[in-house]
Amino acid sequence: MRANLTDYTIQAPATLAEALAIxxxxxxxxxxxxxxxxxxxxxxxxxxxxxxxxxxxxxxxxRGVEEDPARLSLGALTTYTExxxxxxxxxxxxxxxxxxxxxxAKAIQNRGTLGGNIVNASPAADTPPALLAxxxxxxxxxxxxxxxxxxASFHRxxxxxxxxxxxLVARVRLPKPRxxxxxxxxxxxxxxxxxxxxxxxxxxxRIEDRVVTEFRVGLGSxxxxxxRAHRTETLLVGxxxxxxxVAAARQAIQEDIAPIDDxxxxxxxxxxxxxxxxxxxxxxxxxx
Amino acid sequence: xxxxxxxxxxLQVNGVARTVAVHxxxxxxxxxxxxxxxxxxxxGCGEGECGACSVLLxxxxxxxxxxxALQAQGAVVVTVEGLAQGQELSPLQAAFLTHxxxxxGFCTPGMLVxxxxxxxxxxxxxxxxxxxGLAGNLCRCTGYSKILxxxxxxxxxxxxxx
Numbered sequence: 001m002r003a004n005l006t007d008y009t010i011q012a013p014a015t016l017a018e019a020l021a022i023x024x025x026x027x028x029x030x031x032x033x034x035x036x037x038x039x040x041x042x043x044x045x046x047x048x049x050x051x052x053x054x055x056x057x058x059x060x061x062x063r064g065v066e067e068d069p070a071r072l073s074l075g076a077l078t079t080y081t082e083x084x085x086x087x088x089x090x091x092x093x094x095x096x097x098x099x100x101x102x103x104x105a106k107a108i109q110n111r112g113t114l115g116g117n118i119v120n121a122s123p124a125a126d127t128p129p130a131l132l133a134x135x136x137x138x139x140x141x142x143x144x145x146x147x148x149x150x151x152a153s154f155h156r157x158x159x160x161x162x163x164x165x166x167x168l169v170a171r172v173r174l175p176k177p178r179x180x181x182x183x184x185x186x187x188x189x190x191x192x193x194x195x196x197x198x199x200x201x202x203x204x205x206r207i208e209d210r211v212v213t214e215f216r217v218g219l220g221s222x223x224x225x226x227x228r229a230h231r232t233e234t235l236l237v238g239x240x241x242x243x244x245x246v247a248a249a250r251q252a253i254q255e256d257i258a259p260i261d262d263x264x265x266x267x268x269x270x271x272x273x274x275x276x277x278x279x280x281x282x283x284x285x286x287x288x
Numbered sequence: 289x290x291x292x293x294x295x296x297x298x299l300q301v302n303g304v305a306r307t308v309a310v311h312x313x314x315x316x317x318x319x320x321x322x323x324x325x326x327x328x329x330x331x332g333c334g335e336g337e338c339g340a341c342s343v344l345l346x347x348x349x350x351x352x353x354x355x356x357a358l359q360a361q362g363a364v365v366v367t368v369e370g371l372a373q374g375q376e377l378s379p380l381q382a383a384f385l386t387h388x389x390x391x392x393g394f395c396t397p398g399m400l401v402x403x404x405x406x407x408x409x410x411x412x413x414x415x416x417x418x419x420x421g422l423a424g425n426l427c428r429c430t431g432y433s434k435i436l437x438x439x440x441x442x443x444x445x446x447x448x449x450x
Contacts, residue, residue: 041335
């Protein structure tokens, strides 16, 4: 049933300082909203538990892209379309390009934000596996100050985050890969657009003298949170491209994941497909 | 900042400045259809899946069912009613007519708006770009071929004329 409008209030602070003051004065009362591509779906169905919304969409402090030779920093309000318009995202972070293109379709990409994709905390979100593969860090801000946290430890459990009720995600920072890199992103959904992932796997490997010297795998839809495949990563670091332990890696990744049965796929399907996508990735890595 | 029951929402719709008193959480879709009387924009799924409610918001296609009125304050909106020049159909609308690209017609306003958005940023789209540009718009009659053909005829000289 449609939501009753009079049950809801929304306000739009003019500055980040004002927004943080509101969150600090009434922690947990105000729910931030930006592109609305997740919250408005719940709202329209009459299933949005939050009644007081804080519109962040006009806060210029949370916008913009900053770049130096070592890093790229994206404001939390960066939309998928804005990501796709950034030259440095294409040159340094191709998995992020693929993940933005895999999210919804154009109308969603024009509204949805990177910060929203993170704090909505869906295990099936499309950009988190790419962010995990690139070793992203998040800047969290509140009236108490700012802190940087590794994205890999941000998601604690299903929809539970290392984010206090008075904090906002302000920026996402990515270290630029150096040297020879291998990038892989594959989302398995019902169709290419407008689908929610059944399995998503993003990987980044650094290769030196045909040896994997750095390796990160981000997974979506196969655990309660977007998760790294630590066992698989440990197994593959130090391996020669010509002698990648495919069978052992397929086994290791089964221990990295904890998929469930739901309306989109069975746990069994997710296990098999995760192994298959991992193998596809390793076959491409062998040829890198 | 005080939280009021209704806000004075001022926006430019199809080139005309409009001001309406609405709840700040009213959906842009409902603001367009009800107080503004622009019923060309349709509600399909109400969850951003089908694209029937597509409009251009500050020049970019959005699902108007997912936009709270407050976020449209001061915006420039184009709906399907804004595509024609007076009584003259836009080239895209004329192509839809020529190619019988509407069956029941319910998805057509959203298809036209999404296709207009595509042609605005990519005047000569390839067939793949047309498919990607319309990927967020569902046609329950499954009349996709004629829709894609109609858009392809607009795709500029030397491109995918079928």
